[in-house]
Amino acid sequence: MDNIKEIINQAGEFIANTDYNKIKELKGIQMFDAPIIGIAAADDPLFLKLKDKEVIGDGHMTPLEWMPQAKAVISYFLPFTEAVRKANRENKDLPAIEWLYGRVEGEIANKELAKFLVKKVVDMGGEAIIPGLDSRFVSGNYKSNWSERHVAFISGLGTFGLSKSMITEKGAAGRLGSIIVSIPFEATERKYEGVYDYCSQCGACINRCPAQAIDKLGKKHEPCDDFLTNVTKKRFAPRYGCGKCQTAVPCEYRIPVIRKEGHKE
Ligand code: SF4
Numbered sequence: 001m002d003n004i005k006e007i008i009n010q011a012g013e014f015i016a017n018t019d020y021n022k023i024k025e026l027k028g029i030q031m032f033d034a035p036i037i038g039i040a041a042a043d044d045p046l047f048l049k050l051k052d053k054e055v056i057g058d059g060h061m062t063p064l065e066w067m068p069q070a071k072a073v074i075s076y077f078l079p080f081t082e083a084v085r086k087a088n089r090e091n092k093d094l095p096a097i098e099w100l101y102g103r104v105e106g107e108i109a110n111k112e113l114a115k116f117l118v119k120k121v122v123d124m125g126g127e128a129i130i131p132g133l134d135s136r137f138v139s140g141n142y143k144s145n146w147s148e149r150h151v152a153f154i155s156g157l158g159t160f161g162l163s164k165s166m167i168t169e170k171g172a173a174g175r176l177g178s179i180i181v182s183i184p185f186e187a188t189e190r191k192y193e194g195v196y197d198y199c200s201q202c203g204a205c206i207n208r209c210p211a212q213a214i215d216k217l218g219k220k221h222e223p224c225d226d227f228l229t230n231v232t233k234k235r236f237a238p239r240y241g242c243g244k245c246q247t248a249v250p251c252e253y254r255i256p257v258i259r260k261e262g263h264k265e
């Protein structure tokens with residue numbers, strides 16, 4: 001649909017030009033490249049599946065619960081630039097300053113992009129909300145009532161990795177966001193079936209993690225959170241972050257394996 005192509009182009013221009021995407025303290029380097037965008041139908045049955053207690057739980061709200069007139073969800077992945085990713089490949093123990101800005105100021109840029117997209121949808125005559133900025137949004141105990149990663153999976157953007165990062169065609173190093181809209185944009189085809197299809201299970205993220213939070217069974221949230229809060233935030237407040245499991249790994253900026261075609265890079 002032409003409307004969605006227009007939105008995708010404008011989202012790319014917004015990220016290319018906005019000062020929110022520049023770190024002025026670091027010579028104005030850009031944090032993100034242009035976003036990739038996926039669309040889900042608001043009534044996709046997978047949104048109900050997220051309510052299963054073995055997935056997220058009953059508290060996870062469907063698009064229609066957020067907005068009864070919802071017709072689609074626009075989910076996007078903002079890939080970190082090479083400058084941010086390269087910096088964070090160094091030093092196994094602590095995050096790069098570029099990454100810390102990308103995690104904190106980058107999240108502000110992310111939310112500005114969501115607001116920009118809402119405005120574009122409204123300009124087209126539709127309605128839109130940003131669940132992550134809605135007064136009903138709640139998170140805690142490593143869960144929320146709108147999981148950007150699960151929404152990205154449903155929207156065709158990618159699958160989970162062993163590190164619980166979302167692996168997209170632009171890799172795992174980046175930030176996710178989404179809006180719910182009343183315009184029935186056509187859903188993006190999901191080019192995968194399993195929730196870990198894009199992960200090669202190479203184990204590189206296990207060795208990268210300074211908190212030993214990842215093993216071959218997956219990621220434990222507590223040691224990761226403890227590292228972010230009690231090591232990086234203490235040292236770098238008001239910033240924090242890590243992302244070692246998303247840099248210097250095969251899924252950093254690409255899909256490391258394409259299982260459907262039996263092709264491994
Ligand atoms: S580093 Fe390897 S095992 Fe870890 S998430 Fe990426 S592809 Fe999967």
Ligand code: SF4
Pocket residue numbers: 163208209210211212213214219223224225227228242243244245246
């Ligand atoms: S963000 Fe850092 S501490 Fe958390 S799982 Fe990844 S590498 Fe480990």
